[in-house]
Amino acid sequence: MTDEVLEAMLPFLRGQYMNPSSGYAEATAVRNAVEEARSRVAALVGASAGEITFTSGATESINTVIAGMRKMSPGKPILCLPTDHPATLHALTGSNREGAVLYGDVDSQGLADPGSWEKNCAAGIAGATFTWANNETGVIQNADHLVNAAHQHNIPVHIDAVQCLGKMPVNIHETGVEYASFSAHKLHGPKGIGALYIRAGVVLPPFILGGDQEDGKRGGTENVPGIIGFGAAAAIAQRDLDEASLRMAKLRDAFETGLMSELDGLTILSCDVARIPNTSNIYFDGCTAQSLSLLLEPWGVLCSAGSACKTSNPNPSHVLLAMGLSDEQTRRCLRFSMSSLTTAEEVEQGIKLVVDAVRRVRSVQSSRTGPVTVYTP
Ligand code: PLP
Numbered sequence: 181m182t183d184e185v186l187e188a189m190l191p192f193l194r195g196q197y198m199n200p201s202s203g204y205a206e207a208t209a210v211r212n213a214v215e216e217a218r219s220r221v222a223a224l225v226g227a228s229a230g231e232i233t234f235t236s237g238a239t240e241s242i243n244t245v246i247a248g249m250r251k252m253s254p255g256k257p258i259l260c261l262p263t264d265h266p267a268t269l270h271a272l273t274g275s276n277r278e279g280a281v282l283y284g285d286v287d288s289q290g291l292a293d294p295g296s297w298e299k300n301c302a303a304g305i306a307g308a309t310f311t312w313a314n315n316e317t318g319v320i321q322n323a324d325h326l327v328n329a330a331h332q333h334n335i336p337v338h339i340d341a342v343q344c345l346g347k348m349p350v351n352i353h354e355t356g357v358e359y360a361s362f363s364a365h366k367l368h369g370p371k372g373i374g375a376l377y378i379r380a381g382v383v384l385p386p387f388i389l390g391g392d393q394e395d396g397k398r399g400g401t402e403n404v405p406g407i408i409g410f411g412a413a414a415a416i417a418q419r420d421l422d423e424a425s426l427r428m429a430k431l432r433d434a435f436e437t438g439l440m441s442e443l444d445g446l447t448i449l450s451c452d453v454a455r456i457p458n459t460s461n462i463y464f465d466g467c468t469a470q471s472l473s474l475l476l477e478p479w480g481v482l483c484s485a486g487s488a489c490k491t492s493n494p495n496p497s498h499v500l501l502a503m504g505l506s507d508e509q510t511r512r513c514l515r516f517s518m519s520s521l522t523t524a525e526e527v528e529q530g531i532k533l534v535v536d537a538v539r540r541v542r543s544v545q546s547s548r549t550g551p552v553t554v555y556t557p
Contacts, residue, residue, distance in 0.1 A: 189405040189408050192404045198210045209226060213408055217414075218411070220415045220418075221362070226354065232377060238267060240376075242267045242309075242338070242340060244386070244387035244398075245338040253307070255279070259297070259300045259335075261283065270379070272511065284437065290317050291319060298409045301329045310339060313456045315459075316459075316461055316499040319453055323379060328356075337358055346367035346520065358379050360377035362375045362376075362377070364406065388400055420520060423456045447465075448461070449500070459516075469512060475540060476533060481516075481530055
């Protein structure tokens with residue numbers, strides 16, 4: 181979180197602790213602050229305030245939409261992409277979830293195949309969902325095409341826009357989707373707070389039943405400090421978007437160019453298509469991602485193989501597998517992320533450290549040793 185966000189939240193963790201739903205006068209100020217935050221989030225995503233429901237994060241927002249689609253069209257499958265975030269994939273297929281799933285094809289860059297998506301939209305589905313900007317590669321799907329294809333069959337569409345906020349302009353009305361999910365922590369807001377966009381006039385049954393908070397759309401006392409932090413982060417992201425996204429893109433490009441000029445055997449994944457400006461997923465020939473990250477972590481370079489939600493799970497990345505990489509190739513890919521706070525010096529240092537790590541790993545492995553893997557007891 182940025183200091184500005186933290187400062188905005190502090191009063192609501194101290195003196196202004198009142199429940200926004202309470203009737204007494206002091207709670208009114210808290211309620212007004214919650215509504216102000218809602219307007220700020222709505223402004224960032226190009227929605228109106230009444231279309232924004234606060235949730236505990238995108239995972240809850242996504243679960244709400246998928247459960248709602250299934251309830252409203254029982255027995256019909258839901259269409260998604262095999263590269264979607266686990267929040268979507270597991271909400272669709274996890275235990276106690278009933279109903280079939282259709283997966284649209286993706287190409288080697290991670291873009292949805294238009295023909296496969298269109299065919300699935302015509303298959304009598306309950307709804308369609310896709311991750312707009314992929315969290316592992318940064319690839320931005322062609323939202324217009326995917327949404328229009330579904331709408332031609334009157335299919336409601338959900339878009340996971342978590343990775344987009346603060347990185348690219350988002351105008352959710354222009355996309356035409358019925359539902360969208362967001363999380364504050366991707367734009368220097370707090371963790372554990374997110375939002376669900378439900379287009380005005382569209383019905384979605386609540387997922388969390390309880391009091392009639394959030395206009396009856398989500399039960400439970402509001403996470404007021406989280407909401408205020410989300411609002412503050414949204415206002416900052418909107419104010420700084422153009423400059424921040426340009427800066428991140430420049431740093432990301434400098435990082436990739438710097439590595440490519442020092443090392444051979446590198447492939448930047450999805451670099452031929454539109455990506456959000458902060459994400460760099462790199463294949464390192466001759467090095468496992470695990471051995472590289474083991475060296476890099478104590479040097480202060482924190483990077484991920486697969487998605488952050490999966491670091492304890494050594495399975496190969498489902499995103500990269502869907503893009504056609506082999507199991508072994510996926511284990512040689514590392515993802516680096518910039519933020520609006522990353523500096524040019526950090527990138528320069530990062531290049532040196534990654535180059536050093538790659539040379540070390542490559543020097544200890546040979547055709548006789550095979551790839552260096554990390555022993556986990
Ligand atoms: N969707 C995407 C694309 C994400 O990157 C994430 C989190 O990293 C989520 C959904 C889930 O968000 P949260 O963990 O805040 O619920």
